[in-house]
Amino acid sequence: MAVLHAVFGRRLVRADRPSGRLLAAQLVLFATAVTLVPESNWLLFGLIPLIFQLAGLRTAMVGVVLANTALPVSDLILRPEAFGPDLVIATISAAAGIWLGFWIIRVIEQSQERHRLNQELEASRAEVARLSREAGVTAERSRLAAEIHDTLAQGFTSIITLLQAADPELKDEKIALAVRTARENLAESRSLVAALSPSPLASGSLPSAVRRQVDRFAEESGVRAGLRVTGDERELPTAAEVVLLRAAQEALTNVRRHASAREAAVLLAYGPGSVRLVVRDDGCGFEPGAADGYGLSGMRARAKQVSGAVTVRSDPDTGTTVEVEVPA
Missing domain, CATH: 3.30.565.10 (Histidine kinase-like ATPase, C-terminal domain)
Structure with missing residues (x-):
């Protein structure tokens, strides 16, 4: 049993790959051991945890029951006088083994659930940080848009108004050029406001x-x-x-x-x-x-x-x- 576990069992347990064949082989070897040497029943202390590592919960429960009934069944054939005490021990051992395995699996599942919740919490924190950065960027862009609108855009508008008041027909080429330049820059400033503001x-x-x-x-x-x-x-x-x-x-x-x-x-x-x-x-x-x-x-x-x-x-x-x- 030790050799079988060392060669195949450890690798399967580490890979978290249940193996019904390996479990069946270990049960057969254990049944052989307790049939030949009844004191081998003490191997249950190591076999029951191994059963839960090699199989799912329901299959493992069946395996625990089978392992514990191996000695009473052999007693019926070879040692009838030991059947009663061994049956009582097997019943207590099977119940304790199932309870212990179920409890260990629940602890593992809860640990995995806590790990998943921690990952979700970290992801939520990262998302909150990202949204906070985006909110800060949006606020700064809105502030810059308002500053450009209230300073540059308004200033260009005032320049155009003043120049047109001085020469409504824009007959003076220099004034006309100044008005065109101011309008182009007004358009640029409005484009900047539009580009910065997500409104x-x-x-x-x-x-x-x-x-x-x-x-x-x-x-x-x-x-x-x-x-x-x-x-x-x-x-x-x-x-x-x-x-x-x-x-x-x-x-x-x-x-x-x-x-x-x-x-x-x-x-x-x-x-x-x-x-x-x-x-x-x-x-x-x-x-x-x-x-x-x-x-x-x-x-x-x-x-x-x-x-x-x-x-x-x-x-x-x-x-x-x-x-x-x-x-x-």
């Missing part, structure tokens, strides 16, 4: 926020634009939604400023494990390798933060396609 998502879903951006783009630029949503719409993590919304804003801003397009189309596609945002235009295109000045480097950086990817395809004949895909 479009606060008032609705991601598709509705993107649709508002598309409608605003069409109204301001005069370029025909539409949004198509495919797949099963679902709620995404805030970070992923912000990345997709900012990508739509940046791509549409590039279309308005650089593409000279007649039409633009936006696709928001919900897939089983990811969400894609695709912005296409029929404009003049550009060299994708030299496009980092169009805000694409920032778009890629934001997508990388959520394990996403940005793909850009551009051609003078077919226009430009910007695709952003994030896991969700």
